[in-house]
Amino acid sequence: MNSTVAQLLKLQQMDLAIRKLGHDLQQIPKKSRLIDEKIRGVKAPYDEALAAVAELEQRGGPEAGLRALDEKERALKLKMPGIRTNEEYSALLKEMDATKKEREQMEDRSLLDMERLEKLRAELPALEAAYRDGEAAVAAERDALKAEHEALEADLLKCKKDRQALQSSIHQGWFRKYNTIAAQRNGLAVAPVKGGTCQGCFVGVRPKLVQDLHYGEEVVFCEGCQRVLYLDDEPAGS
Numbered sequence: 001m002n003s004t005v006a007q008l009l010k011l012q013q014m015d016l017a018i019r020k021l022g023h024d025l026q027q028i029p030k031k032s033r034l035i036d037e038k039i040r041g042v043k044a045p046y047d048e049a050l051a052a053v054a055e056l057e058q059r060g061g062p063e064a065g066l067r068a069l070d071e072k073e074r075a076l077k078l079k080m081p082g083i084r085t086n087e088e089y090s091a092l093l094k095e096m097d098a099t100k101k102e103r104e105q106m107e108d109r110s111l112l113d114m115e116r117l118e119k120l121r122a123e124l125p126a127l128e129a130a131y132r133d134g135e136a137a138v139a140a141e142r143d144a145l146k147a148e149h150e151a152l153e154a155d156l157l158k159c160k161k162d163r164q165a166l167q168s169s170i171h172q173g174w175f176r177k178y179n180t181i182a183a184q185r186n187g188l189a190v191a192p193v194k195g196g197t198c199q200g201c202f203v204g205v206r207p208k209l210v211q212d213l214h215y216g217e218e219v220v221f222c223e224g225c226q227r228v229l230y231l232d233d234e235p236a237g238s
């Protein structure tokens, strides 16, 4: 095989390997989500309980609200001596009554909150245990995925380094030509000829060009797809 074609073919193999590694790396988050999916049934209830506890704890007791009501009641009482008419008096009573109801509601709500918080806190250990069991069940899968991820990253790094080294040994003009064809042909710039046919576009290659390929003295391009050609002596269809 022509030595330039051999280099370009090697470059193409590396580019395809890099492309595949990139694609495989993109699958990692998807695979990770599939593992998450397996334990969602035990993780979601635990997360929800944790969030509810945090919210209730943050809401705190009714102290602040009750203090505001104390202020309001005090202000209403101070109005009492200035009252001149029955209308004013009944309006004030109505307001005081409303404040009292508000206080009762607030106390009821706070009691409910406390009960709910207590119940949630009691449930948490069992929910957490179920979640931990779930994580333990998929631990091996997570480890395998992590190892796969690391191996892919390492392979990709090595491939890119090797490619860089190869690229610097290829004549710039050929390298640009390769890139131009690859960009037009979905990354396949070099194609084998089998049984007299270009395997890139399946157009027959003229006998003269096949002969040139045998000699290997110059780079031969396919007249159908403009790819760089090389002879693949394996029987077609193998």
Ligand SMILES: [Zn+2]
Residues within 6 Å of the ligand: 191, 198, 199, 200, 201, 202, 203, 222, 223, 224, 225, 226, 227
């Ligand atoms: Zn072709």
